[in-house]
Every structure is written in structure tokens, then in C-alpha cells.
Amino acid sequence: MLRVPAAFEPPGKPPRPRDRFALRFWSIRHAGGLARFYAAFERALVAAAPLAARLGWTRLERPVAAVERTVKGALFDCRMCGQCVLSSTGMSCPMNCPKNLRNGPCGGVRGDGNCEVYPEMPCVWVKAWEGSRLMAEGDRIGDVQPPIDHRLKGRSSWLAVAQEKSGTGGAA
Amino acid sequence: MNPRLHPEDFGENPWDPLPALPGHTSRGRLERVLRRGEFAVTAELNPPDSALAEDVYKRAAVFEGWVDAINATDGSGANCHMSSIAICALLTRIGFSPVLQISCRDTNRIGIQGNVLGASALGVNNVLCLTGDGVQSGDHPEAKPVFDLDSTSLLATIRRMRDEAKFLSGRKITTPPPVFMGAAENPFAPPYDFRPLRLAKKVRAGAQFIQTQYCFDVPLLERFMARVRDMELEKHCFILVGVGPLASAKTARWMRSNVAGVHIPDAIIERLEKAKDQKAEGKRICVEIIQQVREIAGVAGVHVMAYRQEEYVAEMVHESGVLKGRQPWRRDLTRPGFDLDQRLTENLARAGEG
Numbered sequence: 001m002l003r004v005p006a007a008f009e010p011p012g013k014p015p016r017p018r019d020r021f022a023l024r025f026w027s028i029r030h031a032g033g034l035a036r037f038y039a040a041f042e043r044a045l046v047a048a049a050p051l052a053a054r055l056g057w058t059r060l061e062r063p064v065a066a067v068e069r070t071v072k073g074a075l076f077d078c079r080m081c082g083q084c085v086l087s088s089t090g091m092s093c094p095m096n097c098p099k100n101l102r103n104g105p106c107g108g109v110r111g112d113g114n115c116e117v118y119p120e121m122p123c124v125w126v127k128a129w130e131g132s133r134l135m136a137e138g139d140r141i142g143d144v145q146p147p148i149d150h151r152l153k154g155r156s157s158w159l160a161v162a163q164e165k166s167g168t169g170g171a172a
Numbered sequence: 173m174n175p176r177l178h179p180e181d182f183g184e185n186p187w188d189p190l191p192a193l194p195g196h197t198s199r200g201r202l203e204r205v206l207r208r209g210e211f212a213v214t215a216e217l218n219p220p221d222s223a224l225a226e227d228v229y230k231r232a233a234v235f236e237g238w239v240d241a242i243n244a245t246d247g248s249g250a251n252c253h254m255s256s257i258a259i260c261a262l263l264t265r266i267g268f269s270p271v272l273q274i275s276c277r278d279t280n281r282i283g284i285q286g287n288v289l290g291a292s293a294l295g296v297n298n299v300l301c302l303t304g305d306g307v308q309s310g311d312h313p314e315a316k317p318v319f320d321l322d323s324t325s326l327l328a329t330i331r332r333m334r335d336e337a338k339f340l341s342g343r344k345i346t347t348p349p350p351v352f353m354g355a356a357e358n359p360f361a362p363p364y365d366f367r368p369l370r371l372a373k374k375v376r377a378g379a380q381f382i383q384t385q386y387c388f389d390v391p392l393l394e395r396f397m398a399r400v401r402d403m404e405l406e407k408h409c410f411i412l413v414g415v416g417p418l419a420s421a422k423t424a425r426w427m428r429s430n431v432a433g434v435h436i437p438d439a440i441i442e443r444l445e446k447a448k449d450q451k452a453e454g455k456r457i458c459v460e461i462i463q464q465v466r467e468i469a470g471v472a473g474v475h476v477m478a479y480r481q482e483e484y485v486a487e488m489v490h491e492s493g494v495l496k497g498r499q500p501w502r503r504d505l506t507r508p509g510f511d512l513d514q515r516l517t518e519n520l521a522r523a524g525e526g
Contacts, residue, residue, distance in 0.1 A: 099276075099303055099317070103324035103377075104370040106303045107358030107385050108432030116432040117306040129363040142369055144377045147281060147325040147340065 021121065024092075027075045031091040031131035034075075038087060042165070045158055049166030057159060065156040082152030082160065088140040090131025097124040102145040177499055181205070186267025186501065189295060197334065197380065198352035200297025201269045201501060202241040206381065206410045211466060211494050212473030214271065214383065214412060215239040215485050217263075219253035228254070228262045231482065235268075237502035238486040238495075241298060243383070243475070246273040249431065250310025257291050264295035267501060271354065272296045275304030280320035281329065281340055288330055292349030300354040300383060301326040305432055324377045327355055331378030355379035359396035360389060360435035368399040371409075381410040383475040388418075388436045388457075390464045397468050406470030413465045416477040417484060418454040421445040455484055462492040 027034060052060055065080070072078030072093075076086060079095035085102060086093060094102045098117040105125035108116030113126040132138035152160070162168075181201050183190050189199040196203050205212050215235050220227035235242055244259035260270035272291050274284060288299065303323040307315045321329060329340050330353055337348040355374040359367050371382065387393050393413065400406055418424045418436070421444040428436045440457060447453030458478075465471050474494065478485050489495060 098306055099319045099322065101303060101319075101322045103322050103373060104366065105361070105363065106323075106433075107356055107361055108305060109358075109361040109363070110432075111362070111435060113362040117308050123362070125366070126363045129366040141366075142373055144324055144328060144373055147321050147329065150320075 021077075023074060024077050024096075025122075025127065027091050028127050028131035029134075032134040032136070034091050035087060035135040035137065042161060045162040046166045049162045049168045052159070052162060053168045057163060060159060061156060064159055065154065068156050068158050080154050081148060082155040082157055083149060084157035084161075085145055087135075087137065088132075088143050088145070089125075090128040090133070090135060090138065090141060092124050092128035092131050094124055094128065100148070101125065102148065104141075178204075178208070182501065186503070187264055187295060189297070192350060196352075198297040198350050200241075200352055202271070202298050203352040203380070205240045205500070206472055210498060211496070212240045212410070212412060213238065213489055213494065213500065214241045214243060214473065214475045215482070216243045216245060216475070216477040216479070217259065218479060218482060219245055219256070219259055221253055223254075225262050228259050229266060232263055232266075232268055234483050235485060237499055238489045239476070240473075240500045241269040241271050243271040243273055243300065246275040246302070246304070247278060247310070248273075248305065250277065250305045250307045250312070250315075252311055257287055257294075257296075260291060260296045261294040267503065269298070269501065270296055271298040271300050273300045273302055274326065275302045276319050276321045276323065276326055277304030277307065277317055280318055284321065284326065285329065285333060285339055288333060288349055288351070289345070292351060297350070298352045298354060298381075299330060300356065301330065301379070302356055309430075309432060323355055324374055327353060327374060327377035327379055352380055353378050354381040354383060356384065357382050358385035358433050359393055360385055360387070361433050364392075364396075367396060368403060368405070371400065371405055372403055375405055375408050379409050381412060381472075383412045384414045385433050386414045386416055386435075386477060387461060387465060388440050390461060390468075392435075393465065394468060397470050401470050406472075410472035411470060412473040412475040413471055414475045414477055415458055415461050415465070416479065417451075417458040417481050417488065418444060419481060420450040420454065455481075455488055459488050459491045462488065462494060466492070466494055 069078065069080055076091065076093045077096050078093055081095050094100065098115065099106055105123055106116060109123045109126060110116065110119065113122055115121045115123050128141065132141040181190070181204055190201065192199045193204065196207065202212065217231050220231065232242055242263055244256040244263070246256040247253060256273045260272045263270040274287070301323045303319070307313055307317045330351065332338055332340065333345060334348050334351055337345045339345060357367065357371050400411070421441050424436050424441050424444060427434050443457065444450050444453055462474050465474065476485050476488070
């Protein structure tokens with residue numbers, strides 16, 4: 001990748017140890033494998049949709065959201081926005097961007113690829129671009145994402161996907 | 173009459189909206205100039221920290237006859253100033269073509285959409301959709317950052333308002349805002365390979381013109397533009413390259429370490445340091461960059477950001493020769509009908525003295 005050393009220099013603040021983001025970056029480095037895993041997982045979710053419909057989507061919401069929060073929280077620093085776009089953003093959660101940008105980086109990314117707001121954190125979208133290059137469907141990073149629906153915050157996006165793709169939705 | 177003047181770009185009264193030409197989305201001069209294939213010049217107005225209209229007129233007067241449109245910044249650098257919408261409304265009153273900058277930092281989708289309708293009703297033809305700087309870099313770091321939309325979804329939102337006459341919610345708008353939509357791009361910040369793709373995304377979301385961050389590194393811009401041409405993006409949007417004079421090597425150093433997204437190569441700073449008159453050298457560098465970017469295929473104009481050096485814009489545009497004798501709009505006090513608003517003319521004269 002092209003590096004430009006003289007661009008925006010962070011004013012004298014030493015970066016915090018990088019291992020704070022270690023697991024998140026591991027997920028991005030393995031975005032290709034995770035995307036394959038996620039595709040299989042999604043098929044399983046859709047297959048299980050009729051069962052979920054019998055159990056009641058509403059009743060499943062809390063336990064599933066709790067599991068999703070734990071797993072994705074650990075792997076991606078997931079913020080449970082409820083409308084997951086990880087598969088379009090190279091497995092880099094865009095909600096970790098201080099501006100919550102879901103369509104790409106802002107113009108303030110530093111020359112070293114770190115965030116304008118948090119100089120010690122690599123830009124979420126620099127990472128997203130790296131991760132997307134490892135994914136089979138990495139070009140989905142070019143999809144224009146709609147504005148976020150704040151009502152869905154905290155809800156399970158897994159259930160939402162299962163509901164939508166299986167066509168068994170309705171009683172959310 | 174000057175053959176380079178296009179009388180159809182000027183209404184009976186300069187503040188009257190022009191009829192939209194076929195294929196145009198706005199009723200403004202900026203879109204006309206760009207679609208005609210002229211090399212456009214826009215400039216950035218430093219918004220006053222006051223409640224006085226004359227302060228705006230005074231600051232706009234230095235651009236008269238030299239720029240096609242004036243950008244009114246929306247709390248740039250997350251610093252508080254007179255609002256963009258108010259400055260634009262004031263500029264339309266005397267016939268300037270303003271560009272309303274909308275930052276996603278300060279208001280949510282409800283506020284933004286309302287402002288777009290209001291601005292359009294006030295005669296504003298151009299909007300520039302920005303994400304905005306983080307509050308941390310401004311004078312109110314304790315403020316609540318909003319970022320309800322991002323620049324790309326803001327573009328899509330305004331396009332929906334304009335082309336489908338609907339709010340984001342789907343509710344109907346009786347008269348949609350006929351605006352020319354712009355966005356920003358920074359070819360000088362990472363991830364470099366993603367920047368042209370991000371531009372493509374913005375074009376897909378509705379961007380019709382682009383104003384870039386300050387260009388001090390022409391080879392980097394050339395690389396970006398080569399990719400843009402590969403993707404044929406320059407056929408779908410007009411690209412105006414951001415330029416500006418550096419007052420001194422010290423300012424340049426300060427800018428690159430304190431202003432987000434500004435990239436200044438060491439060579440430029442060295443050149444400023446060695447110069448006897450750093451200010452003059454800064455202007456010379458800017459003129460040279462304007463001339464260099466003009467030669468790059470796909471560049472449709474320049475956006476001059478001469479913060480606190482606005483009085484040099486005319487001089488630099490003149491020296492660069494990019495207008496090729498074309499004269500953008502300027503007040504014509506002899507034009508019948510212009511003097512109708514006597515108070516305004518008097519105020520302008522007073523502002524000129526002050």
C-alpha cells in the first residue's frame with residue numbers, strides 16, 4: 001500500500017499499546033475465513049427460521065442478542081447497532097468510528113492511517129479496506145449504506161437476517 | 173460586451189433564480205459554468221463571529237468578479253461561527269452564487285432536511301455534503317457530536333428529496349429543492365487505494381461536483397486522478413481541486429500537525445523556509461499548483477481556500493490565468509433594477525469603507 005510519510009502528523013502523543021485492539025485486528029486479518037464461516041452460519045440461521053418462528057421471535061430476542069453481543073463484542077468490538085454490515089466492511093465494525101461512518105473513511109485520516117479523533121487508534125476504514133481485500137465478496141464495501149435506524153440499537157441482527165432472508169418475518 | 177461573458181447566466185436581478193436549463197438539476201450559475209465546460213473557480217468565505225450582515229458582504233466583496241461560487245463553511249474545524257445557511261441567504265441577496273456546506277456533526281436528519289428546504293427557498297442552489305470534523309478538534313470539545321448521517325447517506329437523502337420529492341421517511345414534499353449536489357474527497361489521506369472507490373460511492377449516492385482537500389502534492393493527485401479516469405468518474409461529476417496559499421513555513425507546519433486531513437510534503441515547507449518573502453512564496457506555490465492541476469485530465473476547476481488571506485484570491489486567480497479572460501459574476505450597479513434596494517447598496521458602500 002502507498003504510504004505518504006509527510007501527511008498529517010499526530011502532535012507528539014505516543015500511541016497506546018496496540019494490543020488493546022488485538023482481537024479486533026485478528027478478525028480483520030482473517031476476514032476471508034470469517035466471511036466464509038458467516039455465510040455458512042447465515043444459511044444455518046435461515047434453515048432454523050421456521051423453528052424460531054414457532055418459538056416466537058420476540059421470546060428469542062433477548063437470549064440471542066446476549067449471545068451475539070458476547071461473541072461479536074469479543075471479535076469485532078461490536079456495538080450492537082442491530083443492522084450489521086460487517087460483511088460489507090471487511091469485518092471492521094464501522095460503529096467503532098467516532099463519527100459512526102458507515103460508508104467510508106472521513107477526510108481526516110492521518111498519514112499513518114490512524115484516526116483523526118483518536119490518534120492512537122488505526123482508522124476503522126483503513127482496516128475495513130484491508131479486510132475487504134481478503135474477502136470473496138469484498139467489493140460490497142462499495143455498496144451505499146442507508147442511514148442507521150436507531151430504533152434497532154441493541155437488537156439482534158442475526159434474528160433480523162434470519163427473519164428477512166427466510167421470509168418468515170412479520171411478528172418481530 | 174466582453175465575449176467571455178455569458179448574459180444568460182445573469183437574470184433580470186442578480187438575486188433572481190435562473191431558469192433551469194435542460195438536463196440541469198439546479199437554477200444556479202455554478203452548474204451552468206461547469207456544464208458549459210468552463211474551468212470553474214470557487215472560493216471559501218471565512219465566516220464572521222458576529223451578527224452583522226455587512227461583515228459577510230465585506231468578506232464576499234474581495235471575491236467579486238473572480239469566482240463562480242462562494243462556499244460558506246459550516247463550523248469548519250468544529251469551531252463555532254455564523255451559520256452556513258444564514259451566510260448563503262445573505263449572499264443570494266446581493267447576487268452571489270453560494271455553496272451551502274452541510275456538516276453531519278451538529279444536527280440529525282430532521283434538522284438537516286428542514287435546512288435543505290429552507291436554504292433552497294432562500295435561493296441557495298448548491299449544497300456540499302460533508303461529514304464534518306470531530307468536535308474534539310474545535311472550540312467546543314465538550315459538545316455532543318451527532319453524526320446521525322454520514323456524508324454519503326446525506327447525499328442519498330438530499331437526492332431523494334430532490335428527485336423523488338420525498339423525505340427520508342417517505343413523506344411527500346410538495347415542492348422539492350432543485351439543488352446541485354457536491355461532496356468532498358481527500359486524495360491525500362489513507363487508505364489511498366480506497367479513495368477513488370469512495371468517490372465512486374459518493375457519485376452513486378448523488379454527488380455532481382467534488383471539492384477536494386488542499387492539494388500540495390500534485391503527483392499524489394495525478395495518481396488519484398488516473399484511477400478516477402479509469403473508473404470514468406470524471407464523466408459523472410465535476411472535480412474541483414482544493415488549493416490555497418500558505419502564509420509561512422511555520423503556518424504550514426502547524427497546519428499539517430493540527431488540521432485534520434491536510435498533507436503538506438517536506439519539499440514545500442523547505443521551499444517556504446528558503447524564501448526571502450515567505451508570504452509571496454506561498455502565493456507563488458499556490459499559483460503554480462493551480463496551473464499544474466489545470467493540466468490534469470478530468471479536473472474541472474479549483475476551489476480556493478485562502479483562510480485569512482482571502483484578499484489574495486483575485487490576484488492568484490488572475491496570475492494563474494485559469495479564467496482565460498472569462499469574468500464570473502460581479503455587481504453591475506448600472507444595470508436597471510439593481511439599485512432598487514437602496515438600503516442594501518448603501519450598506520455595501522459602508523461595509524466597503526469599514
